[in-house]
Amino acid sequence: MNTTASLSIETQQNPNAAGAQSSYDLVIIGAGPAGMSAASTACQHGLRVALLDEQPNPGGQIYRAIGQTALQDEKVLGPDYYAGRQLLADLHQALDSNNAVTQGLLHYFSGSMVWSIEQDQSVCFSQQTFAATNSADSENSGSPVKQTSQTNPMATSNTSRRINANKILIATGAMERPVPFPGWTLPGVMTCGSAQILLKQSALAPKMPLVLAGSGPLLLLIAAQLHRAGVEISAVLDTTPKGRYRKALKYLPGALKNLPLLKKGLELLLELKQAGIHYEKHVTGLKALSCSDGQPSVKAFDPAKPDMQPIELLQQVEYSVNGKIHHRPCQTLLVHQGVVPNVQLSRALRLEHQWNTLQQCWAPEKNTWGRSSHADIFIAGDGGGIAGAKAAEYQGRIAALKIAQTLGYLTEDQLLKHAEPFRSLLDKQQAIRPFLDQLYQPADEFLTPADDTLVCRCEEVTAGEIRAIAAKGIAGPNQTKAFCRSGMGPCQGRMCGLTVSNLIAEVQGKTPEEVGYYQIRSPIKPLTLEELADLAQ
Amino acid sequence: MDNVLTAKSAISSPSDVKEVATFKRLATRTETEQAGKTVTVYVDDQPVEMQPNDSAAAAVLTSGLRYGRTTTVGNSARAPYCMMGVCFECLLEIDGIENVQGCMTTVQEGMRIKRQHQARELSGR
Numbered sequence A: 001m002n003t004t005a006s007l008s009i010e011t012q013q014n015p016n017a018a019g020a021q022s023s024y025d026l027v028i029i030g031a032g033p034a035g036m037s038a039a040s041t042a043c044q045h046g047l048r049v050a051l052l053d054e055q056p057n058p059g060g061q062i063y064r065a066i067g068q069t070a071l072q073d074e075k076v077l078g079p080d081y082y083a084g085r086q087l088l089a090d091l092h093q094a095l096d097s098n099n100a101v102t103q104g105l106l107h108y109f110s111g112s113m114v115w116s117i118e119q120d121q122s123v124c125f126s127q128q129t130f131a132a133t134n135s136a137d138s139e140n141s142g143s144p145v146k147q148t149s150q151t152n153p154m155a156t157s158n159t160s161r162r163i164n165a166n167k168i169l170i171a172t173g174a175m176e177r178p179v180p181f182p183g184w185t186l187p188g189v190m191t192c193g194s195a196q197i198l199l200k201q202s203a204l205a206p207k208m209p210l211v212l213a214g215s216g217p218l219l220l221l222i223a224a225q226l227h228r229a230g231v232e233i234s235a236v237l238d239t240t241p242k243g244r245y246r247k248a249l250k251y252l253p254g255a256l257k258n259l260p261l262l263k264k265g266l267e268l269l270l271e272l273k274q275a276g277i278h279y280e281k282h283v284t285g286l287k288a289l290s291c292s293d294g295q296p297s298v299k300a301f302d303p304a305k306p307d308m309q310p311i312e313l314l315q316q317v318e319y320s321v322n323g324k325i326h327h328r329p330c331q332t333l334l335v336h337q338g339v340v341p342n343v344q345l346s347r348a349l350r351l352e353h354q355w356n357t358l359q360q361c362w363a364p365e366k367n368t369w370g371r372s373s374h375a376d377i378f379i380a381g382d383g384g385g386i387a388g389a390k391a392a393e394y395q396g397r398i399a400a401l402k403i404a405q406t407l408g409y410l411t412e413d414q415l416l417k418h419a420e421p422f423r424s425l426l427d428k429q430q431a432i433r434p435f436l437d438q439l440y441q442p443a444d445e446f447l448t449p450a451d452d453t454l455v456c457r458c459e460e461v462t463a464g465e466i467r468a469i470a471a472k473g474i475a476g477p478n479q480t481k482a483f484c485r486s487g488m489g490p491c492q493g494r495m496c497g498l499t500v501s502n503l504i505a506e507v508q509g510k511t512p513e514e515v516g517y518y519q520i521r522s523p524i525k526p527l528t529l530e531e532l533a534d535l536a537q
Numbered sequence B: 001m002d003n004v005l006t007a008k009s010a011i012s013s014p015s016d017v018k019e020v021a022t023f024k025r026l027a028t029r030t031e032t033e034q035a036g037k038t039v040t041v042y043v044d045d046q047p048v049e050m051q052p053n054d055s056a057a058a059a060v061l062t063s064g065l066r067y068g069r070t071t072t073v074g075n076s077a078r079a080p081y082c083m084m085g086v087c088f089e090c091l092l093e094i095d096g097i098e099n100v101q102g103c104m105t106t107v108q109e110g111m112r113i114k115r116q117h118q119a120r121e122l123s124g125r
């Protein structure tokens, strides 16, 4: 096991090779704050754990590339980001089987996409396989992550694997809420999160002129981070509707339990103000346009296909303030309307989900230990409802402890004793949520967009088409698939699912809960035949 | 601050999809920590120098090309949107394999990245 322990990237090319495991007490899916903390906690209490993650390195999105952040200046991303280093250090300790604290065993599978979990709890995933030259380099036993960033394994192909789990912890986190508005598919429109990922992983700053538009704490944070990095921001367009502060006030007592976070939000606003960044409040009517003001549409031809129609690219943003329409040239428009649980896996597993009206999204049902509607499947982190990175970390620990107790590694008393401190920390994090959720609930123009707005990016279906189909009295989102192919493209409904449910609910006068959601089937990631064939062997 | 160049004007002529303004590299950590090596990839046959932890989607964004693919349904141009594997707008042909999620693929020396024009259907990841 020494090779495994000293490398952060799992190097076993064949799970059935001597010494390799194919059965684990716990398989954790996702190596963000919840997955990382759960892995080290479980390992500490003696469990044999596999940690699977899509990315080449641990951290998830919030602590993306935490072991090899590209940016030189640590002030840009700020201390909240670098706090993730502690989780990484704990993970390294758990990966080191010679460490006295580590009772159990941890295998970390990077670059691994889970595409199915079967009835018998076997987890099928597709892993990028690497050229042999770098895989056995375990001599220098310094920091595992440094090692892997120096070697640069060659991704050659993907191999499918199957491992067995006694318990499963889903820690697949959140995704940014897809924000349909006219022109959101134009090249140049990206999520705020994508710009942050590019900063963390690659120290890349977006193309200017740059405009940020949307609502929520992350919008302000990313604006501040880009500004600290020296990126010129031409405007921040805040779409938080009028009257939201008043509406949110009733949740203020809860929010006051987490004063530091509240203070941070105000500091961000102040930072942007002091930086002199143009900031517009109560923005409505957001549109991304491919034409310049008064000019004919600026388009580009694809030289490879001269007969093709011109290509439309983002040129400017249109918006209204107090009924007055404005235009601003821009090459990059970063949009944000909060984050929502990524439910693809929990849906594919047919777990029970509930509609959260305040957060305007679905979340899988779970009890206070993180147990889902399936006795052997647990959920921790934002994938089970949005509460942030700190909450995710505590939820990961609490779920890992419960799983340890369920499997007999801890007594009931030990469980309660170990979990108690994390519970009170978690309460504080969750107390502020209703206030934030009410304050930053997306405006209606993003939840139920105008008829001409594309809703399904993959199959290019508009809101109007969905409304027309809904008016025919269809039973739910699965039927829109049959009528117009919405949700049947490569993203499997990840980008349109919420909007389609909302639109049907609007037209039929129902709640999204009554309307339901797409039925998601495995594989949840597209596979090649070769990858499927691997499993048959 | 010096690392951020001001944006040059937009597309100069309609036939020119390439332009000077691109995603710009800010000051990165010291050479030793960043492995000190750059990786050369080819985006539509043009060499682009990248850092070892960058993704293929980032290579397209820094190459000066404004989009990575055109859609099958409406032939509209698309570029990476989420950079975290959920939107599938970053599909590229990488080393001869079509429909690879560029944002989930780390660059490798000599990697050949091609934009996709109205690719038929999804075959690989």
Ligand code: FES
Pocket: B057, B079, B080, B081, B082, B083, B084, B085, B086, B087, B088, B089, B090, B091, B101, B102, B103, B104
């Ligand atoms: S950019 Fe969204 S999946 Fe790659």
